[in-house]
Amino acid sequence: MLSINNLETSYGLIKALKGVSLDAAEGEVTCILGPNGAGKTTLMFTLSGIIKPDAGSIDFFGTSLTGLAAPKVLREGLALVPENRLVFPLMSVRENLLAGAYTRNRSDKDEVEADIEKMFARFPVLKERQEQNAGTLSGGEQQMLALARALMSRPKMLLLDEPSVGLAPVIVNEVFAIIKQLKEDGLSIVLVEQNVVKALEVADHFYLLDQGRVTFAGTPGEMENDDVIKRAYLGGG
Amino acid sequence: MLYFLGIFQTIGVHTLLGLSAYVLLLTGQLSLGQVGFFAIGAYVSGILTVLFSWHIFAALAVGALVAGFFAFLIGFPALRVKGLMLVVATIAFSEIVRLFFFNLSWRVEVNGFDVGPDSTQGFREIRYFAANGWEQTHVVALIWSFVILVMFLLWWLDRVRAGAVLRAVGEDDLAAQSSGVNLTMVKVAAMTAGGVIAGIGGGLFAHSTTYVDHHTFTILLATFAVSYPILGGHKNVFGTLLAVIFIQGFVIEGLRFMGDYRNIVFGLLIILAMNLRPQGLVDGHFISDIKKKLGGKPKKDSADA
Numbered sequence: 323m324l325s326i327n328n329l330e331t332s333y334g335l336i337k338a339l340k341g342v343s344l345d346a347a348e349g350e351v352t353c354i355l356g357p358n359g360a361g362k363t364t365l366m367f368t369l370s371g372i373i374k375p376d377a378g379s380i381d382f383f384g385t386s387l388t389g390l391a392a393p394k395v396l397r398e399g400l401a402l403v404p405e406n407r408l409v410f411p412l413m414s415v416r417e418n419l420l421a422g423a424y425t426r427n428r429s430d431k432d433e434v435e436a437d438i439e440k441m442f443a444r445f446p447v448l449k450e451r452q453e454q455n456a457g458t459l460s461g462g463e464q465q466m467l468a469l470a471r472a473l474m475s476r477p478k479m480l481l482l483d484e485p486s487v488g489l490a491p492v493i494v495n496e497v498f499a500i501i502k503q504l505k506e507d508g509l510s511i512v513l514v515e516q517n518v519v520k521a522l523e524v525a526d527h528f529y530l531l532d533q534g535r536v537t538f539a540g541t542p543g544e545m546e547n548d549d550v551i552k553r554a555y556l557g558g559g
Numbered sequence: 560m561l562y563f564l565g566i567f568q569t570i571g572v573h574t575l576l577g578l579s580a581y582v583l584l585l586t587g588q589l590s591l592g593q594v595g596f597f598a599i600g601a602y603v604s605g606i607l608t609v610l611f612s613w614h615i616f617a618a619l620a621v622g623a624l625v626a627g628f629f630a631f632l633i634g635f636p637a638l639r640v641k642g643l644m645l646v647v648a649t650i651a652f653s654e655i656v657r658l659f660f661f662n663l664s665w666r667v668e669v670n671g672f673d674v675g676p677d678s679t680q681g682f683r684e685i686r687y688f689a690a691n692g693w694e695q696t697h698v699v700a701l702i703w704s705f706v707i708l709v710m711f712l713l714w715w716l717d718r719v720r721a722g723a724v725l726r727a728v729g730e731d732d733l734a735a736q737s738s739g740v741n742l743t744m745v746k747v748a749a750m751t752a753g754g755v756i757a758g759i760g761g762g763l764f765a766h767s768t769t770y771v772d773h774h775t776f777t778i779l780l781a782t783f784a785v786s787y788p789i790l791g792g793h794k795n796v797f798g799t800l801l802a803v804i805f806i807q808g809f810v811i812e813g814l815r816f817m818g819d820y821r822n823i824v825f826g827l828l829i830i831l832a833m834n835l836r837p838q839g840l841v842d843g844h845f846i847s848d849i850k851k852k853l854g855g856k857p858k859k860d861s862a863d864a
C-alpha cells in the first residue's frame with residue numbers, strides 16, 4: 323500500500339505539487355485525473371525517485387521512499403511506466419525487456435529469461451518482434467513494451483502515466499484489457515488517465531489533481547455523481 | 560619508414576582521443592571537452608618526465624588520473640545540460656584549459672638547461688624517449704598497446720550489462736531512470752573514463768612529438784575527436800578506429816597536396832556521413848553483413864519475424 327502525505331515538489335521557483343496527499347490500496351487500481359499541467363507527471367516522477375520532493379512523505383508497504391533515488395525505489399517494488407511510451411529505440415525488443423531487469427540480481431538469469439517468456443505470453447506481438455528495434459514498433463506496441471519492461475522488475479505496484487494517450491480506440495481497449503488482467507493477477511496500480519470513461523471500467527478509487535492539489539477523492543460512484551467532474555470529464559450536465 | 564611510423568603514431572593517438580569521445584557518446588553526451596583532458600594529460604605527464612625526471616609509465620598514469628579527476632568534476636555540472644548546451648559548455652572548458660597552458664610558465668634548470676612550459680613559446684623539451692634510448696618503433700608499440708588495451712576494455716564493456724546500461728542512458732535517460740539506472744553515476748563515470756582515456760592519449764602525444772603548445776589543443780582537434788565515433792558509428796569501437804584511419808590516413812595524409820583545404824573536405828565528409836549513414840559507418844547492418852560474409856549466423860531481423 324502506498325501512502326503519500328503532503329508531498330511538495332518544485333522546478334526551481336515553480337511549485338508543481340503543493341501538498342498532495344493520497345493513498346493507493348493493495349490490489350486496487352487508483353486513478354488520478356487532472357487537466358494538462360496539473361502535476362500528474364510530476365507526482366509520478368517524485369514517487370519513482372526521478373525528482374526529489376521539497377517536503378512531505380512517501381510510505382510504501384511500511385518503508386519510507388521519501389528522497390530515495392530511482393534505483394532504490396524500483397528495488398522496493400514501485401515501477402514507473404513513463405508517459406509518451408519511452409522505449410529504447412535503437413535496442414531490440416528483447417534488450418528493452420532485459421533493461422527492465424537491470425535492478426535484479428545477475429544470478430537470476432534463468433528467472434529473467436522465464437519472465438521474458440511470460441511477457442511474450444502476455445504480449446504476443448512482442449514475441450514476434452523480439453529482435454526488431456523498439457523504435458520501429460507502432461505506438462501501441464511501444465506502449466505494450468514499456469509496460470512489459472516495467473513488469474520485468476517484478477514490481478508490487480505499477481505507476482502508469484497516461485498509457486492510452488495518442489492511441490487508436492482499438493489499441494486503447496487493448497491497453498485497458500491488459501490493465502484489467504494485471505489487476506486480476508493481484509498487481510496494485512496507480513493509473514494517470516484523461517480518458518475517464520475507460521478509467522471507470524477499471525478504477526476502484528479516483529483522485530482529481532488540479533494545479534498541484536488534490537481537489538476530489540472518491541469512489542467511481544461518488545465521482546459520477548459529482549457535478550463538477552461530470553461537467554469537466556464526462557461531458558454531461 | 561619513419562614517415563609511416565609517424566602516421567601510425569598519429570592514428571594511435573587520435574584513436575585514443577576518438578575512443579574517449581566514444582564512451583561519452585554512448586551515454587548521449589556530445590563533448591568537445593576531450594581536447595581539454597588531452598591537453599591536461601599532455602602537460603601533466605610532460606612536466607613529470609621533464610621537470611621531475613619521472614619514469615614515463617608513472618607520468619602517463621598520473622597525467623591520466625589528473626585528466627580523469629577534472630573530467631569527474633566536470634561530470635556533475637554537465638549532468639544539468641544537454642545537447643547543444645553541453646557542446647557549448649565543453650568548448651568553454653577546453654578553451655579555459657588551453658588558455659591556462661597558454662599562460663603557464665614554469666621553467667626549471669635540469670642538467671644545466673632551462674626546461675618546462677614557457678607560456679606562448681610552448682613546452683619544447685619533452686624528450687623522454689630519445690633521452691632513454693627508445694626507438695620510434697618502441698614508441699609506436701607503446702601507443703598501440705594502449706590503443707589495443709582501451710579498445711579491448713570498451714569492447715568487453717559492450718558485452719556486459721554495464722555497457723547496456725550506458726547505451727540505455729544514451730538512448731533515453733528518462734526511460735533508463737525508470738528502469739532503475741542511476742543516471743548521475745553512469746554519466747559521471749563515463750565522463751571520468753573519457754577523461755582518463757584522453758589523458759593517456761595526451762601524454763603519449765606529448766612524448767611522441769616532443770613538444771606541445773596551445774595551438775595543438777584547439778577546437779579543431781576537439782571536433783576531430785567527436786567526429787571519429789560519429790563517423791564510425793557508436794555501435795562498436797572498431798568504427799572509431801576505421802574513421803581515424805580514414806580521416807588521418809586518407810584525408811589528412813593522402814590529400815596533403817590540398818593543404819588547409821583538407822579541413823573543408825573533412826567538414827563535407829561529416830555532413831555527408833550524417834546524411835547518408837546517421838548510425839555511422841559501422842552500424843548494425845554492416846556488422847550483420849560481415850557476419851554473413853564470414854559464414855556466421857546472421858542476426859535475425861524484422862524481415863523474417
Ligand SMILES: Nc1ncnc2c1ncn2[C@@H]1O[C@H](COP(=O)(O)OP(=O)(O)OP(=O)(O)O)[C@@H](O)[C@H]1O
Binds near residue numbers: 336356358360362363
Ligand atoms: N522540467 C520542468 N521545468 C519547469 N517546469 C516544469 C517542468 N516539468 C513540468 N513543469 C511544470 O509543472 C507543472 C506540472 O507539470 P506536469 O508535467 O506534472 O503536468 P501533467 O499533469 O503531467 O500534465 P499533462 O497532462 O500535460 O501530462 C506544469 O505547470 C509544468 O509547466
Ligand SMILES: [Mg+2]
Binds near residue numbers: 362
Ligand atoms: Mg503528464
